[in-house]
Amino acid sequence: MPAAPRVYMLAMDDFNMHFEVPKVKMHSLREFLQHYLMIVLSILTALGLEQWIENAHHRHAAEYASTQIDSELDTMLRDIQAAIQTDENKLAPLVAMDKAINDDVQKGLPDAEINKHIRQLSGGFRLSINWPAFNTQAWDVAVANQSATWIDVERLHRYTAAYAAVRDAASWTTHNATVALDAPRMVDLQTRISLGKDVDPVEFLSVSQQMINSSKETIAYLMDASTPLKKALAKAEH
Structure with missing residues (x-):
């Protein structure tokens, strides 16, 4: 009777592989080589499948991270x-x-006349400096879970440059945006003008220039x- 076919068991579990080789007796060199070849092919197949699954996982993670980063950058x-x-x-x-x-x-012009003009235009003597919340959550997550390392290199370089600029802007607006502004002096002038009191025109211009420069x-x-x-x-749009 012909020998029963051998069955080779191959299993994949969360990228970890194992295979079961049937326990048989070797009767010839040819049979041994066939048996050895089947083992090698099984291992190569398992490794190739594992690599394909891992690459697919990396591509999906990179695409998801890029989508989140693009959305975050667009909002910012x-x-x-x-x-x-x-x-x-x-x-x-x-x-x-x-x-x-x-x-x-x-x-x-006399200071008294200049002060009349200042009071007429006093509604414009306001400092308004606005900046957004510089959110980096999507980028931080991509770095933390390492999905950023699977993003295309050229695209990753653009993201890195964008977030470096964001961090720099956040630091500057927090610490340096009003560093050249004498805020107490500005508030004092605003209070005196609102009460109808005269101010020194040159002092007024000094503070207004500080306000203008800070805003610009x-x-x-x-x-x-x-x-x-x-x-x-x-x-990202292309």
Whole structure:
């Protein structure tokens, strides 16, 4: 009677493989070689399947991470652009007031007359510096679970540049946005003007210039920070 066919058992469990070789007696070199070849083929098949599954898992994780990062960067970019627009709109009356009072001083008008002009334009003597919440949750998660390492290298470089700019902007707005502003002096002038009291025109211009420079620097910094975000998102759309 012909020998019963041998059965080779192969199992995969969470990327760990094992196989069971039937216990048989070897009767010839040819039979041994056939048996050995089947074992080798089983191992190669298992390794190839394991590698394919692992690569598929990595691709899926990278795609998911990229989708989350793109969404986060897009939201931040929109928030940055909105903050820039708000800051520019609120800066305009202050710039106009500063120019008008500077012209009065240059003309040599009396302080009393200049103060009347200051009170007329006092609604513009406000400092408004806005910036968004610089969220990095999607990026932090991708780094923590290592899915960032499976993202395409070129794309990963753009993400890295974008988040470096975000971290830099967050640090600057927190610590340096108003470093050149004498806030107590500004509040004192605002209080005196609101009460109808005269102020020194030159002192007023000194503070208004601090306010204008602080706002302009914030706007410029936000514009610079938005550039790497635009580059990362522009590539993501293609």
